[in-house]
């Protein structure tokens with residue numbers, strides 16, 4: 001099968017979720033990566049390492065926007081006669097994945113967590129009911145578009161060198177004008193693609209107490225998250241809210257402190273590979289979903305855990 | 318301003334998730350349905366706020382069967398002007414988007430609003446597809462919306478941050494947290510909703526591009542391992558050697 005994978009870049013590098021999508025694509029067929037912006041040949045070579053056999057870069061657009069990116073991917077897929085288009089289901093993916101599908105007349109599968117099963121048709125396992133179940137979705141159209149859930153599968157470095165070609169497609173107008181862009185600073189991974197997440201809830205008692213949460217996150221190199229009430233009362237920014245009505249995440253490690261583990265919270269985090277719960281209440285429902293539980297006071301346990309991680313990191317260097 | 322808000326029903330967030338018919342259908346037995354929170358709290362309420370200050374109408378549209386009418390009445394109770402139901406049992410997101418786009422094309426709205434995703438299928442697809450089918454711009458994951466004449470200013474979530482954007486009407490958006498605050502319908506709204514128009518419209522033909530062949534549930538977690546709160550070295554050790562996540 002011919003596969004086209006769209007990959008975005010950040011700070012001059014192809015994003016991790018996109019590279020996972022490349023490895024995903026390679027498991028389906030011969031994969032061409034399409035990307036955009038002013039990227040170095042080193043950065044582009046990364047796509048080959050993860051399984052692309054060719055990389056197409058459009059340098060005419062430097063900032064992602066839905067109208068032109070939809071054109072970029074749809075036109076590339078058409079010109080290569082692609083059977084499958086893959087992209088990561090992050091914010092950009094949500095904005096363009098279904099549009100690309102509608103443009104191509106393709107069936108679209110969102111929240112894919114595994115490679116398609118082609119033993120009988122083309123069936124993709126997807127996350128539904130906010131992580132409480134999976135749907136196995138058959139795609140009946142000739143062309144198929146798959147939005148891949150970040151962190152579902154590892155990016156594997158089993159590729160080689162991929163030639164890079166410049167694309168000079170006319171992508172039409174962009175009808176949305178960006179007035180201002182505020183990007184998070186630093187190198188911390190955004191929530192949907194973070195591998196390590198440190199989260200806290202109402203048990204922390206007030207925004208002034210988040211220092212111990214941030215210390216742990218910093219020591220681990222983790223992204224911070226929070227429960228819904230904490231975002232609602234303004235202790236933490238909205239973009240940190242995880243759960244059924246917030247962001248759904250599936251990191252390798254989710255550390256939750258002072259969060260009771262309400263069903264709506266669990267819905268967004270139960271895809272995490274390993275869950276650590278820190279709570280004073282031994283009866284907190286979260287322990288039922290936890291791999292490791294610490295019955296104790298977050299105000300004491302978090303700093304202790306931070307110290308233990310520091311020690312571990314030093315001895316491993 | 319003429320606004321169209323896409324409303325979907327979703328199981329209550331505490332509903333038990335189970336399947337019937339050889340794991341091919343969601344088991345609705347004993348399940349309470351609500352208006353999908355993103356559609357209600359953010360898209361619908363913001364649409365109502367805008368028309369309350371600048372005038373206009375808010376129509377809701379749902380692709381569903383008569384079983385969806387109570388959910389639609391709830392959206393009317395919150396304040397929508399009238400409702401449309403495309404009479405069909407939706408098969409997939411494209412089917413839904415196609416029906417909405419056909420209706421919207423014939424009736425010309427300034428803005429079509431959807432929630433960012435439903436909490437049952439989490440597809441995050443319909444808004445983007447409607448935009449493409451209408452040939453209109455799509456603002457995904459909008460968290461703020463102001464409209465002045467024919468120009469809207471929005472804030473939206475993008476990878477790694479936020480953007481402030483400007484777009485001319487007509488356009489389509491998907492609404493995320495921050496757009497508005499949840500509204501609880503009052504008695505007057507609930508009474509008024511009973512007599513507001515709910516127009517049932519026949520669907521247009523559309524092939525199923527995708528279909529669910531089966532549902533499954535994640536494996537049960539093994540029992541939680543408890544660690545002494547004094548001994549975080551042990552936890553770190555387990556995360557390294559057993560879970561292999563650090």
Ligand SMILES: Cc1cc2nc3c(=O)[nH]c(=O)nc-3n(C[C@H](O)[C@H](O)[C@H](O)COP(=O)(O)OP(=O)(O)OC[C@H]3O[C@@H](n4cnc5c(N)ncnc54)[C@H](O)[C@@H]3O)c2cc1C
Pocket residue numbers: 200201202203204226227228229230241242243244245246257258259260261262263264265268278279280281284296297298299330354
């Ligand atoms: C439709 C709907 C959608 C929702 N969506 C979401 C969602 O997306 N995400 C979400 O998170 N919630 C969501 N909720 C809310 C959810 O039901 C819970 O109310 C919420 O998750 C509780 O947040 P919490 O655990 O921080 O607070 P609480 O429930 O108040 O729990 C605080 C916890 O902290 C513990 N604690 C207290 N002190 C300490 C201490 N010193 N050290 C350690 N632990 C301590 C307590 O034992 C308790 O378990 C939703 C609710 C509804 C109705």
